[in-house]
Amino acid sequence: MDGHEEHGRPQITLSMIVRNEENRYLRQALERHRPWIDRAVIIDDGSTDGTVALCRELLDGIPLVLVENAASRFADEVSLRKQQWEETVATNPEWILNLDADEILTSDFGVVRDLLLSGNEDAIYFRLFDMWSETHYREDEFWQAHAYYRPFLIRYHPGMSYEWKETPQHCGRFPLTIQHWSYGCHAPRVKHYGWAREEDRIRKYERYQALDPEARYGWKEQYESILDQEPRLLAWFE
Template structure:
């Protein structure tokens, strides 16, 4: 989200060596929004921190006011579109945190001893403060998408929920299982138990919309 005074939005897309048409799908969804695409001939995900730093460097070239950092398989509830302008108008908040739900199919997310990301709020929307010195977590995997000292800025939790659809398709789960076993074989940066649980055929699932009704 770019432009002082919210005059316009801009998207910065890092095509990290994708082998499908992800970038083209993004262009179609963005429907005419100004877009800059940076294409990596070879994926940098084997050293994720390098990719995250690249995202930040390319995005701040636009001198943005706010930065919304989403992966291609993450989708907000419709409320976000309706309320985001109100959120970023609050001059006392620089960081908004949201709950991310790991979907296992189109309607249900997973919850068990290994899958509980939605129980915590993580930063996805950050005001760009020129001169803020980023201190990154230099782990090659599971390093976080923003600098780890971002919480030094005033922050707030939002109840707008974020869907993570990257675990819905079986072929995607298998690809991620193989990738993590290759990139983190000893579970140094994550959990071997969680990696192995990716293959579970019948995990505990909760209906996303039923959860919402219970808490309204």
């Protein structure tokens, strides 16, 4: 049952991968996004803390598919993203909102939600800001994700063949296929908190050094810049 007409509004399925998020940004993210979604599909990628229980608590009352991987699959990210996609589309979604556990959509999305999803676009693009603290984002030659729009929300087309960028890192959150769809660039923004704490930056730097030491799938200079002591930061504005 897809329930596309349940509440008389376009239906959104939140699709998310989580791992050891209990003491990071998951509560803030799910509390923000909950009013806008109609169901959720979450892949827990081998958490060893209370992440799973937190997902169940915060999404209580919303149809939830929660898949628990016994061990993390992130070292081969494309296989993990395919798993996320397959579990999500198995629920026959209308719209898929694909956000990571440390990504938070700005509140103005709630104002334009139904208008955006009632149009002819098949993909909704937003800008992502790499937060380097709770109040500032980074902008320099290596960090300018917010200069571009990228897809976070797509209309699912059952029966279509979907192809992926077959790389173990930086494969993208959606299949490559969606790049050919009609899309729109819109005002709501995504705050990415994955770099906002020093301990997270160190952990991610070490992870990239381990998983992609030759920077075959990423940008070596950007990897090295993660630990810059005086990065160029700009104040976040609402």
